[in-house]
Amino acid sequence: MKRLIGTRSIGLRAPIIEKGDDLVEIVFDSVKNACKNHEIEINDKDVVCVTESLVARAQGNYANIDQIAKDINNKFDGDELVVLFPILSRNRFSILLRGIAKSGKKLHICLSYPQDEVGNYLMDEMDLFNSDINPYKDVLDIDEFRKIAGEYKHTFTDIDYPKLYSEYAKNSEIHFLNNPVDALKFSKDVLVCSIHTREIVKRKLKEAGGKNILSLDEILDGSVDGSGFNEKYGLLGSNLSTENEVKLFPRNGEEFVLKLQEKLKNEFNKEIEVMIYGDGAFKDPVGKIWELADPVVSPAFTSGLFGTPSELKIKYIADNEFSHLSIEERTSAMVDRISKKEKELVGKNETLGTTPRQITDLLGSLADLTSGSGDKGTPIVLIQGYFDNYSNN
Known part of the structure; x- marks a missing residue:
């Protein structure tokens, strides 16, 4: 059978x-x-x-916030640091922020709005649409942000992330912007915290005159005081383990x-x-x-x-080639067609709707x-x- x-x-x-x-x-x-x-x-x-x-x-493969703080100070010698485009996450970023803040530097935490890189919203998108703010150009401080967003809380976690990040990093200011170059007005030293856009963001900052531009994959890319590390991804892919420790990739x-x-x-x-x-x-x-x-x-x-x-789209073939056949005939014909398919199908009509x-x-x-x-x-x-x-x- x-x-x-x-x-x-x-x-x-x-x-x-x-x-x-x-x-x-x-x-x-x-x-x-x-x-x-x-x-x-x-x-x-x-x-x-x-x-x-x-x-x-x-x-x-673990590290604590003291080891994160030490590596931040090893790699940034200034008194102020931009923390650019972190995602909104207790599990992913809050523990990293505590380590970065423990470096003793004044932090300028720059959040993208109305959402972060992976789609977490920190304001109602309609409130932004109904305002006179241009998110491509306007840099907001916390008071300007609150006038639009109010006390907005995350849909799933019920967390007010600007408030949470301010509590984790007492010596900090929160800014809201989308053009990375705007962050350089706060400091020429920037820690890029985005995940998938980090390379293009770093390139843009360097072209605009940034002094020391690093990303999360360059923090704890080697052991610090016996810590775990990841030579390729650094702090990227890390998760909260305890209140003072992260599990690395x-x-x-x-x-x-x-x-x-x-x-x-x-x-x-x-x-x-x-x-x-x-x-x-x-x-x-x-x-x-x-x-x-x-x-x-x-x-x-x-x-x-x-x-x-490399797959054929059964629905497309059934609708276009076998619709005149009986159920037994079209089933048999489909089996035969798939068994004889070409190895390279990119761009062929019969692949429309597949997932390459x-x-x-x-x-x-x-x-x-x-x-x-x-x-x-x-x-x-x-x-x-x-x-x-x-x-x-």
């Missing part, structure tokens, strides 16, 4: 991980035991996804995924892929938040996950939605059938 199940995503429960745990062995055992206890058959091209948090925790991910892949292949005798995943890349339709607050969806993955999907994104971004988003970020306790996700199509039995 033809297989009736296509892709499925299964969250696997795991023990609570701490520094020094053998994560390769733990993930391996979790997959093996789940397959045995729930009669799951492993197939070629199955994907084992492990959340970045597990990898970083096992590595002990994991290091040496390639080594981890290759070791785990080898162990899984030896056990199941199948071509299994492995990836580390963080935030998914999708947008919430209610809060308008783009989920991706990590610098990448997947910081490490095995070679079989490179590239983008990186495979790791798609898989990571699926894994993130499966595992959640709360108390499900499934930080390992097994994805099966993702590389199959309608013609595979």
Whole structure:
């Protein structure tokens, strides 16, 4: 009988991980035991996804606010510092702000408005539309902002972020602007805190005469007083751990995924892929938040996950080529058409409506939605059938 199940995503429960745990062995055992206890058959091209948090925790990749403050002072020697375009997040940025503020510098916290880079609003967009403010040009202080926004609170967290950030950084001023060059009127030393726009923002600031322009990936890109670090991403991808400590993005991910892949292949005798995943890349339709607050969806993955999907759009073909056939005939014709598809389909009409994104971004988003970020306790996700199509039995 033809297989009736296509892709499925299964969250696997795991023990609570701490520094020094053998994560390769733990993930391996979790997959093996789940397959045995729930009669799951492993197939070629199955994907084992492990959340970045597990990898970083096992590595002990943490830093405290004193170490953040020291690296800020190591890299900025002035008395004032612009903190430019941070996202609005207790989990992602509030702890970093406490470390930056502990440097003792006067901070100029410059927030983009009406929303941050990943879609968190700090004011009602209609209030801005109904004002005479030009968000592309106007720089607002806190009083001018309040006249428009009032005591606006975040849709989901009920937090007034300008107020919160002012409390975390007592020696600071809050400004609201969208042109990064406007921040240079407060200081020529700038810490760019945006995630995905950081390179173009830094380039613009340097061209406009900025003196010392760094971004979050350049803070804690090496160990400070024994801290954890990430040589590629620095503080990007970090999360609050305790009131005084952050968990950083994991290091040496390639080594981890290759070791785990080898162990899984030896056990199941199948071509299994492995990836580390963080935030998914999708947008919430209610809060308008783009989920991706990590610098990448997947910081490490095995070679079989490179590239983008090459798929036909079943609906397009069915409507344009097979609509005159009976249900049995068009089903058979579709199976035949997909089984004979070309490897390179970019730009072809029959691909209209497909999603030509990186495979790791798609898989990571699926894994993130499966595992959640709360108390499900499934930080390992097994994805099966993702590389199959309608013609595979």
